[in-house]
Amino acid sequence: MIRVGIVGFGTIGKRIADAVAAQGDMHVSGVLKVTPDYEVLVAAAKGFKVYTLPDRVEKFKKAGIEPAGTIEDLIKASDVIIDASPEDVGAENKEKYYSKFDKPVIFQGGEEAEVAEVSFNALANYDEARGRRYVRVVSCNTTGITRVLTSLMLNGVGIKKARIFIARRGADPKEYKKGPINDVVPNPATVPSHHGPDVKTVLKNVDIVTMAVAVPVTIMHMHMAFLELDGAYPRDAVLEALAKTPRIFLADVGAGFQSLAQIIEYARDLGRPRGDFPEVAIFRDSVTVNGNELYLMYGVHQESIVVPENVDAVRAVLGAMPKWESIKKTDTTLKLFTEGKRYG
Amino acid sequence: MIRVGIVGFGTIGKRIADAVAAQGDMHVSGVLKVTPDYEVLVAAAKGFKVYTLPDRVEKFKKAGIEPAGTIEDLIKASDVIIDASPEDVGAENKEKYYSKFDKPVIFQGGEEAEVAEVSFNALANYDEARGRRYVRVVSCNTTGITRVLTSLMLNGVGIKKARIFIARRGADPKEYKKGPINDVVPNPATVPSHHGPDVKTVLKNVDIVTMAVAVPVTIMHMHMAFLELDGAYPRDAVLEALAKTPRIFLADVGAGFQSLAQIIEYARDLGRPRGDFPEVAIFRDSVTVNGNELYLMYGVHQESIVVPENVDAVRAVLGAMPKWESIKKTDTTLKLFTEGKRYG
CATH class of the missing domain: 3.40.50.720 (NAD(P)-binding Rossmann-like Domain)
Structure with missing residues (x-):
């Protein structure tokens, strides 16, 4: 032991x-x-x-x-x-x-x-x-990004550029003193945010730039990702790569996953400890291929990922x-x- | 009359x-x-x-x-x-x-x-x-994007691609029934959001894709914009173009503009009617040139722009x-x- x-x-x-x-x-x-x-x-x-x-x-x-x-x-x-x-x-x-x-x-x-x-x-x-x-x-956001990029790379999808935009949760549920309330805060105002360089400490050669703002939310971070791939891949190939990678969950709007709150509600309903959701929660409906560009949105549960x-x-x-x-x-x-x- | x-x-x-x-x-x-x-x-x-x-x-x-x-x-x-x-x-x-x-x-x-x-x-x-x-x-978001892109184009900065990520205010201050509270909502989950196509109704030939989420905020929208330019421009040239264009305001973090709330506080202090801020409020610190890529964050006051x-x-x-x-x-x-x- x-x-x-x-x-x-x-x-x-x-x-x-x-x-x-x-x-x-x-x-x-x-x-x-x-x-x-x-x-x-x-x-x-x-x-x-x-x-x-x-x-x-x-x-x-x-x-x-x-x-x-x-x-x-x-x-x-x-x-x-x-x-x-x-x-x-x-x-x-x-x-x-x-x-x-x-x-x-x-x-x-x-x-x-x-x-x-x-x-x-x-x-x-x-x-x-x-x-x-x-x-x-x-960290949580870096882990989320790294999982998504690695999922694609492990399955032969090459990434030329990752440009990722983060709406960060302002505080954890227990942090009663932190904000913001009713505000969007550049976090930081400068570009890139620390997440891009941090991803490079793991994925040394990836061309990545991130921007982040903090919002009045405690439950999860939300990422809007724009990836330039090394070619045109079918959407199905991208979805298959994400689906079979551990620690990635694909959420369908049609199944009721219309926002981050439903992801956490699902974890609570499943009886997961503390209502945690350690998987990256990707909105399947957001996974969009446009030529050699790939777009997706996903939630990152900062407390457990x-x-x-x-x-x-x-x-x-x-x-x-x-x-x-x-x-x-x-x-x-x-x-x-x-x-x-x-x-x- | x-x-x-x-x-x-x-x-x-x-x-x-x-x-x-x-x-x-x-x-x-x-x-x-x-x-x-x-x-x-x-x-x-x-x-x-x-x-x-x-x-x-x-x-x-x-x-x-x-x-x-x-x-x-x-x-x-x-x-x-x-x-x-x-x-x-x-x-x-x-x-x-x-x-x-x-x-x-x-x-x-x-x-x-x-x-x-x-x-x-x-x-x-x-x-x-x-x-x-x-x-x-x-609409408000489309107006904000159109002003920013037009400001650059009127000053000779060509835009090859605009990829813009929006943290939308969930409701206006008076809309007491609308949400979200403590949630981030893909709005819509599909890509592109309607804003990109809407910009093209004014700027017919621009290559633009937008993604949007709604957040628990009533005061302003926040955009994180990633623009691919037709060449490498000095940051100063970009700032000059934005600075001299009507209805664009450059806000400095060092002057106290650390978030959207301070933009609106400024409008209130100036005695502007209803605390409105019809200008696009660009965080100057966010304006970043990286080769032929340009990044910036800006607020859009949905009630008045x-x-x-x-x-x-x-x-x-x-x-x-x-x-x-x-x-x-x-x-x-x-x-x-x-x-x-x-x-x-």
């Missing part, structure tokens, strides 16, 4: 913990929390040991919680660390703590690419993570399982859609 | 009425309202005669309002009609009423292009409206004034930004 320590138990960390616990070949050695809030109760209810930072031990004790130890204890009790700290805190943890040990660490996309030797997406470059000390799972990628990153970095075997195991244990998918 | 009858006194109609009243060479012969609600009081307060449909006269009387007459009386009392009815009602009015008279009628972009002989944008094709019986001012276009359409259809003279007069009377603008 691979012992996985999870540093950070927020939006991403708590989901990764549940996913790791569901795998069978790995278990959660502990989670690190900085604040003794209700999420500690969540962790305790699930049987996860809760660690904290050295300077937070007193605060936890005052709140009536006895931590299992400090971050260094957690690292010692783990074979691999997944750092799901807030933006830039992972890099601080690396300098302060991880650098003292010889354990592999998986960071999240909120960190700069330089924090790690490899930026990771399971479909795109699983094998590049093997034996690395530091790996970074790219990177969760299966983190599970695979654990196996990839340790060389514990071949790529497609890991992806299939992750998808099966997390009850993602596997019917009609090609694993390998 | 040109007598202008305005059929429909909703979001667009009431603004056109105020704009016509401010011109000096035209006046409002009357406005037509279908419902005897608070907007009748607005019309009365401004001294506009209120007409209604024949089958609404009783309803008005019951509400204590004596209409000045029916729609046919309004047409007789006018030299030109501006129809600002809800979508598709203009075409019904054409068949039922306008076809019986020999007066020019200006429709709005909610109508199909076929309702009129010419689809109109003042910058792009003012002279094509002259002497026509039926003219259609294109077509207002100056309607005023110009009146003069254009009657041959009452040359193009640039009309545009300048409209901009001056409506207190739009005229400094540094080139009229002609």
